[in-house]
Amino acid sequence: xAKSDLIGGELWEQYSKKVADRxxxxxxxxxxxxxxxxxxxxxxxxxxxxxxxCGDTVxxxxxxxxxxxxxxKASFKSFGCGTAIAATDxxxxxCIGKTVDEAAKINNLDxxxxxxxxxxxxxxxxxxMHCSVMAYEVIKRATSIYRNVDISTLEEADIVCECARVTxxxxxxxxxxxxxxxxxxxTDYTKAGAFCKSCIHPGGHEKREHYLVDILARVRTEIERxxxxxxxxxxxxxxxxxxxxxxxxxxxxDAHVRPALARDGGGIELEDVQTAxxxxxxxxxxxxxxxxxxxxxxAGTLTFVEHTLQKEVSDKIRGLVV
Amino acid sequence: xxxxxxxxxxxxxxxPAVRDALDxxxxxxxxxxNSLHSYGIEVRPYLHQAMEQLYAGIGARxxxxxxxNSCATEGNNTVILGIYFNLLKDxxxxxxxxxxxxxxxxxxxxRFLEQHGVKVTYLAPDRDGMITAQMVKEAITxxxxxxxxxxxxxxxxxxxxxxxISEVCRDKGVYLHTDAVQAIGKxxxxxxxxxxxxxxxxxxxxxxxKGIGGLYIRNGVSLPPLLHGGEQMGGRRAGxxxxxxxxxxxxxxxxxxxxxxxxxxxxxxxRNKLEDALMKIDDVLVVGKRELRxxxxxxxxxxGVEGEALIWDLNQNxxxxxxxxACASESLEASPILTAIGADKELAHTGVRxxxxxxxxxxxxxxxxxxxxxxxxxxxxxxTSY
Numbered sequence: 154x155a156k157s158d159l160i161g162g163e164l165w166e167q168y169s170k171k172v173a174d175r176x177x178x179x180x181x182x183x184x185x186x187x188x189x190x191x192x193x194x195x196x197x198x199x200x201x202x203x204x205x206x207c208g209d210t211v212x213x214x215x216x217x218x219x220x221x222x223x224x225x226k227a228s229f230k231s232f233g234c235g236t237a238i239a240a241t242d243x244x245x246x247x248c249i250g251k252t253v254d255e256a257a258k259i260n261n262l263d264x265x266x267x268x269x270x271x272x273x274x275x276x277x278x279x280x281x282m283h284c285s286v287m288a289y290e291v292i293k294r295a296t297s298i299y300r301n302v303d304i305s306t307l308e309e310a311d312i313v314c315e316c317a318r319v320t321x322x323x324x325x326x327x328x329x330x331x332x333x334x335x336x337x338x339x340t341d342y343t344k345a346g347a348f349c350k351s352c353i354h355p356g357g358h359e360k361r362e363h364y365l366v367d368i369l370a371r372v373r374t375e376i377e378r379x380x381x382x383x384x385x386x387x388x389x390x391x392x393x394x395x396x397x398x399x400x401x402x403x404x405x406x407d408a409h410v411r412p413a414l415a416r417d418g419g420g421i422e423l424e425d426v427q428t429a430x431x432x433x434x435x436x437x438x439x440x441x442x443x444x445x446x447x448x449x450x451x452a453g454t455l456t457f458v459e460h461t462l463q464k465e466v467s468d469k470i471r472g473l474v475v
Numbered sequence: 476x477x478x479x480x481x482x483x484x485x486x487x488x489x490x491p492a493v494r495d496a497l498d499x500x501x502x503x504x505x506x507x508x509n510s511l512h513s514y515g516i517e518v519r520p521y522l523h524q525a526m527e528q529l530y531a532g533i534g535a536r537x538x539x540x541x542x543x544n545s546c547a548t549e550g551n552n553t554v555i556l557g558i559y560f561n562l563l564k565d566x567x568x569x570x571x572x573x574x575x576x577x578x579x580x581x582x583x584x585x586r587f588l589e590q591h592g593v594k595v596t597y598l599a600p601d602r603d604g605m606i607t608a609q610m611v612k613e614a615i616t617x618x619x620x621x622x623x624x625x626x627x628x629x630x631x632x633x634x635x636x637x638x639x640i641s642e643v644c645r646d647k648g649v650y651l652h653t654d655a656v657q658a659i660g661k662x663x664x665x666x667x668x669x670x671x672x673x674x675x676x677x678x679x680x681x682x683x684x685k686g687i688g689g690l691y692i693r694n695g696v697s698l699p700p701l702l703h704g705g706e707q708m709g710g711r712r713a714g715x716x717x718x719x720x721x722x723x724x725x726x727x728x729x730x731x732x733x734x735x736x737x738x739x740x741x742x743x744x745x746r747n748k749l750e751d752a753l754m755k756i757d758d759v760l761v762v763g764k765r766e767l768r769x770x771x772x773x774x775x776x777x778x779g780v781e782g783e784a785l786i787w788d789l790n791q792n793x794x795x796x797x798x799x800x801a802c803a804s805e806s807l808e809a810s811p812i813l814t815a816i817g818a819d820k821e822l823a824h825t826g827v828r829x830x831x832x833x834x835x836x837x838x839x840x841x842x843x844x845x846x847x848x849x850x851x852x853x854x855x856x857x858x859t860s861y
Contacts, residue, residue, distance in 0.1 A: 165787070165790075176784075176787060177791060179857065182856070182857050183856070201859070203859075209781070209824075210860060211859060212859045230857060230859045231857055231858065231859055232779060232781055232858045232859045232861075233781050233784065234781050234782075234783035234784050234787075235783060235784050235787045237781075238784065441590075445589070445590050
C-alpha cells in the first residue's frame with residue numbers, strides 16, 4: 154500500500170494529455186471503402202477484433218500498396234472506453250507509412266509509449282493497460298488477412314501477461330533461475346501481473362489461459378522434484394495405520410503446501426483419510442481463508458496439492474475437497 | 476465551466492441549511508456530550524433534537540433505537556457481523572438470505588461470514604430487475620437467521636417490496652435488515668407501517684455531510700456492538716459521537732421529509748423529462764418500470780456507446796454521471812442488473828446512471844439532454860457496434 158492507494162479512485166487524472174486529446178478528437182476514425190482503395194491504387198483490408206469479456210471491439214481499416222506492401226492509409230472504429238479509442242487511434246496512425254511486416258511488429262507497449270507526454274510517466278493507469286492490447290491484436294488480425302494466412306502463425310509464443318507482453322517461457326525461466334517463491338516476486342522480475350492483474354489468478358478483468366499462481370505452483374513442484382529425485386516413496390502407504398498416514402500427510406502439507414497457500418491468505422486442513430479396496434488413499438481436504446470460494450481452488454490449487462502429496466507421500470493419494 | 480451534478484445516488488451537496496445547523500458545533504459548542512460540565516450540558520439538547528428529527532423521519536418509536544454511527548457501511552457490517560456472533564456462530568441457524576443487488580458492504584461482509592461456515596443465498600433479480608417477496612419466501616429455510624434486502628437500488632432506483640418481504644419474514648420468524656440508503660429522502664420510509672428489525676442509512680445521500688449515518692434497531696431485537704468501548708449510544712456503539720454530524724443528519728432528515736412531495740412532483744417531472752428525451756434516441760433501453768423507481772433515478776443503456784466513454788464526454792461538458800460499465804472497474808463482472816434483465820453482453824458495458832436531486836434545475840436537464848444527444852452521435856460514429 155501507499156498513500157495514494159489508501160485514497161484510491163484515481164483513473165482519469167492519470168491519463169496523459171495525449172490520451173485525453175485523442176479521446177476527444179481521434180484523428181483516424183471512420184471507415185475506408187473499396188472506392189478509396191481503388192483511388193489510392195491499394196488493397197483494402199478490414200480486420201475485426203473483440204474481447205468479449207472486456208466488452209470492447211475494434212475494427213481496423215488499411216489501404217495497402219500491393220507492390221511494396223506499404224500501408225498508405227489506416228483508420229479505425231471502436232466500441233470501447235476512452236483509452237481504447239485513444240490507443241486505437243494512435244495505433245492506426247503508427248501503421249501509416251509502414252510496411253505490413255513493420256506494422257505487425259507494433260505492440261501495445263509501443264502504442265502506450267507513443268501516448269506518453271513524459272517519456273518516464275505511463276500514459277494510462279495500470280488497470281487501463283489492457284485497453285491497448287486489442288489495438289495490438291487487431292494489427293495481427295489485419296496482417297493475417299492481408300497475407301491470407303492463419304492468425305495463429307503470427308501469434309507469439311504463449312503470452313501470459315498481455316499488458317506487459319510476458320511469455321510463459323519468460324515466467325518459467327524467471328522462477329527457475331531466480332528461485333522465485335511468490336507471485337509478487339514474479340511481478341518484480343518480469344512485470345507480468347503489474348498492470349490489469351488479470352493474469353495473476355482467475356476472476357480478474359479478463360479470462361486468461363495461464364495464471365501466475367498456477368504456473369508458480371507447477372514450476373515449484375518441478376523444481377522440488379528435481380532437487381529430491383531419490384526421495385523414497387513408501388509403496389505400501391495404503392497399509393500403514395491411519396495415524397501414520399495422517400502424520401505423513403500433515404508433514405507434507407506443512408512443508409510444501411501451507412506456506413504456498415498462506416502467501417495468498419489461504420490455508421488447508423486435513424479432514425479425513427480413507428483407504429479404498431483398490432489401494433488408493435482418499436484424502437479429504439478443506440480450504441481455509443482466501444482459498445475458500447476462490448475459483449482456482451477447485452481446480453488449479455487442488456491439482457497442486459494432490460501432486461505435492463503424491464510426490465512427497467504416496468502416488469496412491471487422491472485429493473478431494475470437502 | 477458551469478458544472479451540473481447528476482450523480483446524486485453517489486453523494487449529494489450538503490444543504491446550506493444543514494451546514495448552518497452544524498457550524499456552531501466546531502468552534503463554539505465543541506464540548507464532549509459525555510462531559511458533566513457546561514460544555515457537555517449545552518450540547519446535549521441539540522443531540523436530543525437531532526434524535527427527535529431522526530425518529531420522526533423514519534417513523535421509529537421511542538423504545539426503538541437509532542444508533543448514530545459513521546456511515547451505512549458501518550451499520551451494515553454491524554448487522555451482518557452482529558447476527559453472526561448472536562446466532563449463526565453457536566446455534567443451528569446457519570443461513571443468510573440477501574440479493575445480488577446489494578452494496579458491496581453487504582456482499583463482502585456476507586462473503587467474509589461464508590469463510591466461517593455461514594451459508595448465504597444471493598437472490599438474483601428477475602427480468603424486471605426486481606426481487607419479489609415470493610423469492611425471499613422460497614429462499615428461507617429453517618436455518619435462516621437473517622434476510623437482508625435493500626429498500627431501493629442505487630443503480631436503477633428500483634424500489635423493492637420491503638413491506639411484503641417484511642410480512643414474509645415475520646411469518647417465518649426471521650430477522651429482516653434493510654439498507655435504506657437510497658430510499659431516505661426519495662420516498663416515504665415509515666417503520667410504523669413496515670416492520671423491519673434493522674435498517675441502515677447514511678446522511679450524505681440526503682444532503683447531509685459524509686461520515687455520519689444511522690442504524691435502526693427495533694425494540695427487543697438484540698445486536699452486539701461492532702465497536703466496543705465507552706458507553707456512548709447506550710453501549711451499542713462506542714466512540715465519541717460526531718456532534719456536528721449528528722446535528723446535521725437530524726436537520727437533513729427533517730428537510731428530506733419536508734421535500735418528499737417536491738421529490739415526487741418536481742424531481743420526478745425533471746427525471747421524466749430527461750428520460751423521455753433519452754427514449755427518443757434510437758436503440759435506448761431504460762432499466763426498470765418508471766413507476767417502480769425512485770423519482771430521481773434513470774439507468775440507461777445506449778446501444779453502441781460504451782458507458783465510460785459517454786460519461787467522459789459528459790464530464791468534458793461539465794456534467795457528472797456514473798457508469799456501471801465493467802470497463803471502469805477492475806472486475807470483469809458486468810452489472811448484475813443488466814445481466815439479470817437479459818441484456819446482451821454489449822449492453823452490459825453501456826449502462827449509465829443519471830440521478831437528480833431537489834437542487835437540480837430544469838435548465839440543467841435541458842442542457843444535459845442536448846449534451847447527451849451530441850455525445851451519443853459522436854460516439855456512435857466512432858463505434859464498431861452501431
